[in-house]
Amino acid sequence: MNNNLISPVIATIGPATEERKNLVTLLKLCDIVRINGGHNTLSWHKNVSSNVKKIDSTKVILIDVPGIKPRTLNKKPIIIKKGEKIIFCGKEKKLSKSNYKIVKLSNPLPKNYKKNKHFSISDGQFSFSLIKYGKNYVIGKSKVNFILLPNKGLNIPGSFYDENYQLKVYKNFLKKINNFKFDALGISYVQSEKIINKIRKIFPSKIIVSKIENSLGLHNSLEIIKSSDAIMIDRGDLAAEAGEQNLFNDVVRVSKQVKYLGRPLIIATENLESMIEKVAPTKSEIMSLGLNTLLGADKIMLSDETATSTNWKNTINWVNKFYNFTNIDSSTMKNSFTRTGIDENHSNLCIWDAIETLNHLPFVIATKSGAAIYELKKRINGNRIFVFTDSIRTYNLCRFWNGITANIVQKMLKKEGGKQILGIVKQHSNLLFTSNSAIATVFVLNPRKGARANALYIVTKKDLK
Incomplete structure (x- = not known):
């Protein structure tokens, strides 16, 4: 099993896409779909998530946990x-x-x-x-x-939320969806690592996508990013909470931190709002998408563009084509940053540091937990990466990155991992050497958070004969 489809879109399912025939088409266009827990009923969420998995069990479902932001209760305009x-x-x-x-x-x-x-x-x-x-x-x-x-x-700009009440509300919702079919949780208004760690204990096998969208979240952004599997920047709430005049600098700063900690970056809110009614985006939206790519965004989230608009299919096709034709090297921007104050664990030189010099080669990595991918993504950004894993969670996590192709193998070996990864390269040589004369493989002897890479191989197709 491998994820050959790499779309930059996370599509929100709603009235326009909930019917089975539309879901079938939607799942052919993107590999991550989102269900907003703050809208519709629990039975609707359960039915939609079940229908998605029946159509294609390999697709990733992200459920947004309803936040504690106060919302108006008026039933009519x-x-x-x-x-x-x-x-x-x-x-x-x-x-x-x-x-x-x-x-x-x-x-x-x-x-x-x-x-x-x-x-x-x-x-x-x-x-x-x-x-x-x-x-x-x-x-x-x-x-x-x-x-x-x-x-x-x-x-209300500059405000913060009671985390104890926040956790209580989140736990109540999570209890209700315990038996639903989903792979990832979107957590709104994350203000510290505390709430991430609490939720991870409840759902250790789920991917945690933390949303940074208020002033306290910005202040604690580093600890939030380190504790999360992926980060979503919600530009709408962030602008309203931290100030429109600060939005650009805040988005750039958090994007830098996310990329230097090797996490997937998702940009949300008004990405292609004009395409809700029109067949083509505005020039400003095109430039905004280009900036997202320059910042290293792996995915963009579409909300009403795919949930309520009848133009949803055209919109997703347009985005997929745009990213296929747009060639922006975000590593040029990344190289202008320093890691000081972000990655304090770099005092001992190791193979990870040598990897930075191989910015022209595709990488092959075998990993169970996915921690090694974070280390790799800290150091390279434009390289194609092939991941082999026996963990469904790690396989699904890879879908949140741009430029990573994930593959499921039967079982990861602990003692002979170096031998296994070379065997994987030989078995999948047609996939790995399509347009490359050489690839780099990374092996970690004792895979864990912060572990060193123990072996780095440069392999050509001739070496496999």
Whole structure:
């Protein structure tokens, strides 16, 4: 089993793609699909995930755990006028009679927002001047005319969430989906490694995708990245929480850290929003996708573009073609960074350090846990990588990287791993030597987090005869 399809798209399943015939087509176009746990019912999520696995059990399902960001509970659209004063409050909050419109919220308001003069709705699209705040309520004056649609999130810049309450909410959802068929969990508003470690104990075999999307998450980004399997930067919430003026610098800084720690990088929010209705993207969206590639993004997540738009098939095809034709060497940007303060474990020279000089060769690596892939990706970014593993989890993790082809082998050997990897190269020589005169193979004697590479082979096809 190998993942020959390498698409940059993580497609969100929704009303436009939930039917079986559409799922069949969708799964031919991308190998990771997303289900947003914050929308629709648990039975819907269970049925969709089951249908995906029935169609193709090798596809990776990412379930987004509903976050604790407060969302509006209005069931119908509300017209809000510029200058109108609105009270946003917790669903349990009892307020005295007021001339203001009252909008109930799904979750408690975050903490530490007293110094802010404004807040926003719907990923920063609609801003309010802050008039008054109290225990689990906030009063604001709208800066624009707009229609408040149901289930829209409220963002207060510089705020942070109660991690104990956050963990309680997450555990409650995870308990409900324990028997669902999925491979990865998307965790919203990760603010420290604490919540990642707690969730990993509950689901040790699942891939943890942590979302960095508020100020505290930015502050603790290094520890979050080190504890995660992959990182998603949600540009919508990040802009609303940390400030639009800081968005570019924040995205660049976190992207650098993710790449230097060897993790897969996913960029989310408004990647191709114009294609919800149109057949081609805007020039700004094209440039944004190019910047994502330059930053080393492995995947882009499409939300409404594939969940609600009837143009979803055209959109995915366009993205796949764009990435096939776009040749951007993100390693040129990576080489301008320093690893100081990011990877402190580099005092002892080893084979991993020699790998950096082989930036022109494809690499073959056999690994069970996947830890060796992180070490390899820290040092090379543009090389093609072939991974052989007997772990389904590691196989699925590889799907989150661009440029990695993963293959399942029957069993990894501990004592004769060096001999086994050369046997793998010989067995799969047609795959590995299609356009390469030589490849590099890496062998780790005692695979574990932080382990050294013990053997590095440069192999040509002639060596196999």
